[in-house]
Amino acid sequence: MSESSIGIVTAQKIAFDTPIILQNGDTLPRFDLMIETYGTLNDNASNAVLICHALSGNHHVAGRYHASDKYAGWWDNMVGPNKPIDTNKFFVVGLNNLGGCHGSTGPLSENPATGKPYAADFPVVTVKDWVKSQAALADYLGIKQWAAVIGGSLGGMQALQWAIDFPDRIRHAVVIASSPKLSTQNIAFNDVARQAILTDPDFHAGRYAEHGVVPRRGLRIARMMGHITYLAEKGLGLKFGRELKEDALRFDFGVDFQIESYLHHQGDKFAEVFDANTYLIITKTLDYFDPAADFSGSLKQALAKVQANFLVVSFSSDWRFAPDRSREIVRALIQNGKNVSYAEIESLFGHDAFLLEDTAYMDAMRTYLKNVKV
């Protein structure tokens, strides 16, 4: 029973021709969700797992698009035959969320009211909106109840929101490297990222496409800064140290250190492929997430009616969503007498650890999901 990739996969665009009312009061008259599925839905549809993505993720969770495809999906190490999220057992669904830039309805999509892309007019969506749209997707797929909803970072927030909003439609919530709400520092970093984009002269109030440009500089800065916060100081030190790119210091403003070269590469790559309006929206989605806010700030009360069992996972060196933040969720669940397992994984690799191969982490996921009845 060796692990292997799910192989060649195909994305599908699912059209929803009924309106969806969003948390800000806006209505989208219709929407598309881009999805991928792996494995087979069983007869009573009891083996479905939803994978929710984080800031820059999408529906392409596992597998490759063709035989010579260089890159697999973003969680290919986690999802596949005999992998922790085992596609021999589960029917796994990945989607690109509303507001995204990978095929689901978002700023790049046509606004039916104008016949032109939404661009800056696409509303700021929330985790609650996403869960609502994912419930419509579940209906479409004939899934009354998810065996599990799983996500890291912002993805974990969606799993948490699922357990709150649809307590009888989710048996297990797996919340990884996440938080019940952003800290002031988290919001501050998101603000700087947005300001870099908003003040880029090529942003044109979000209508950059009409001007035939892209706010590359802003996106690049946002991503470079974000990247630092996804990594831990120690891991960064081990990987790059103070290693120079050339033999000696340059004494100018070119690249001296390898870490600079790495960050520029990350920033450049991201600015080529990601939509700036989507980036702005999703950082707001993060900032706004705070399920306790509807319960006078009590996370305990917010979680009082959840029925799902929980696995909460955190990483020791994650300073963006530190273990403390996961423990807040665990504590609130325990206070409610809910069923929760908690794994705090030793790691040098910060927030990004949730995407990386790590034996203790993989084992925790594998063991928990093995015990999920389908």
Add this chain to the structure above:
Amino acid sequence: MSESSIGIVTAQKIAFDTPIILQNGDTLPRFDLMIETYGTLNDNASNAVLICHALSGNHHVAGRYHASDKYAGWWDNMVGPNKPIDTNKFFVVGLNNLGGCHGSTGPLSENPATGKPYAADFPVVTVKDWVKSQAALADYLGIKQWAAVIGGSLGGMQALQWAIDFPDRIRHAVVIASSPKLSTQNIAFNDVARQAILTDPDFHAGRYAEHGVVPRRGLRIARMMGHITYLAEKGLGLKFGRELKEDALRFDFGVDFQIESYLHHQGDKFAEVFDANTYLIITKTLDYFDPAADFSGSLKQALAKVQANFLVVSFSSDWRFAPDRSREIVRALIQNGKNVSYAEIESLFGHDAFLLEDTAYMDAMRTYLKNVKV
């Protein structure tokens, strides 16, 4: 014996008409240093204290320029009559470093070779260069040996370099919230700050003055991001939490949270007053500082010949230059059998704590400096 401000102070520009050879090989044919002095130099010039500034500091350490001056110098809580750095006892010298933008020779100064401002042609200076220029300043002032050289952050690096480069010209080095060299993460943040400036369309390869503009956007982003790293997550949380600026979430990309408003204010203010070329240079000065590099990476060897006594101070929540970094200095001094006191101050306010009022911190400084013989 109550504490009081030093009162009205005046800056002086000191002209040095002998060339200075810099670490990169360049020669400045002449240079000015902007300074302020407080207190009186005693007859044998044994009571002189040099205050070295950090990234955005300057020579205006204490006091005010006129009776209605709204702002005192940047370390007015530390320097003055009966304050920890007591101007009744010490003759205190503050200066703006070479490459600065507050009157000392830097990018804004005239390049004698062209008759125009140096702008982008001002060389990247190092902590070693600064210490060399500060030694010329000491000569000018008739100070053979400093009673103490004191600085926080980048200022502490200068105190450390003084002890290494001029062991017989410094009796005490006070190194606060500093580091023997930047970590990979530190360099990474500096890189993003520089990239924000370098890619601002108003930067014009550093010749923005000729175009009648200033790369405000880049400076603003750099400062906002920097500011987050100077503060600690806990302190930020206590001060701003998730407090909204208005009654409700906006669902657009305007300011929702108070922390955003605060950061914008800090960024805007800084972009008005600070020179972008200076910012670029000084972040490189920080990146390049690594006295152990000349000794096969051994900080112990780098410090083998220091004669100064040391006070090293760190702050518990400082994650930019964490206590660990200060302990590296302490350890290397102890390994050499040098005289070192170490104070690790509990604080919620991160790296910026070195500029703030704190009883334990003030007491540590006061006590140490009381025992400095003059």
